[in-house]
Amino acid sequence: MRKLQSAHGGSDPGAVYNGRQEKDDALRLTLAVGEILQNHGIDVEYTRTTDVFETPIQKAMEANQAGVDLFLSIHRNSFPTDNEVSGVETLVYDLSGLKYQMAQDINDQLEAVGFVNLGVKERPNLAVLRRTNMPALLVEAGFINSDVDNQLFDENFQDIAQAIAAGVLDTLDSQGIIKDEDYRVQVGAFRNRRYAERLLNELLEKGFPAYIDDSGPYLRVQVGDFDDMDDAVQMEQRLKQAGFPTVIVK
CATH class of the missing domain: 3.30.70.1070 (Sporulation related repeat)
Structure with a gap:
């Protein structure tokens, strides 16, 4: 079973740019990725499917209690200066193991869609990466205060969801965790x-x-x-x- 976390929610909008809220983009993308994974026979459980708020620690604890074997957190990034930085990056607790390979696979897939690939970054201080008992990744699907990234996000939304799902499936396939099928x-x-x-x-x-x-x-x-x-x-x-x-x- 895989746990999908949509960033922020409820009273926490996340990053905001020109009225656009990270929590909305994150939820929409999370549900789209989850649907693709389910179509490929993956059991998916969500931390939220509506506009509600839970702390990152609560989300990590839910994943631990559910006994899931992968935690994927989907966000939009932000930079102090608008339209100065664009691209995707994926954050992991450390640069090792299945989570690191999957993060690289996801970034490569998103780069093929058109994003700048900013690489995989080590972030041991993040609760959803530190407090989860299973491999955990945090995907930053472009900068919400980048007009370039927002145009990519809106015009290629389904391809972006497909890219994230493909990164997950390719890694699980290469590791023999899911059966290789055509x-x-x-x-x-x-x-x-x-x-x-x-x-x-x-x-x-x-x-x-x-x-x-x-x-x-x-x-x-x-x-x-x-x-x-x-x-x-x-x-x-x-x-x-x-x-x-x-x-x-x-």
């Missing part, structure tokens, strides 16, 4: 074969390597069979640009 992009699921075949033909006409998976109760129209999640993400982006609704499955 990734596929699902475009539709039907009980009626005629509807499934209609969508299949539309995809094939547009040049997508689509097929129907009839192994379950639904006829699932899918594209590709990828060993690497990055390849699946690229295909998903192509399908979205073509106007198809998508979800990556295993």
Whole structure:
């Protein structure tokens, strides 16, 4: 089980810039990342799903009591001078172990989206990193007082959520913690074969390597069979640009 923490909340807005509040961006991104992880068979538990406040120590204690095996805290960064610094960084208790590898993987994925990669930083004084009993990471998804980062955040939101999830999944996969399975992009699921075949033909006409998976109760129209999640993400982006609704499955 993975614990996802959305920064701040309730009476604590976090960093604020031109009316934009960190707590709102963090919650929205946390829920999007959690949904992707759940679609890949990961059990996800949240510290909050609404606008409520808990202290960092309370969140760490909740994770310890729940017995989760990974703690991921999602934030937006801030700098004393507006529009002077931009980029992403991930904070860990120390530069070792699974958490360090995962932090690097997440940063690399976010850099591919377009962010400046500011690296992985050691922060042993942060409660959510110091007081948690499991590997813990704090992801700073761009600076909230950077217009460049905010534009990236708004225009590439789903890609950012996908990047964070991909960093988590790639690390867990490489460590043998989750079973290595192929990734596929699902475009539709039907009980009626005629509807499934209609969508299949539309995809094939547009040049997508689509097929129907009839192994379950639904006829699932899918594209590709990828060993690497990055390849699946690229295909998903192509399908979205073509106007198809998508979800990556295993």
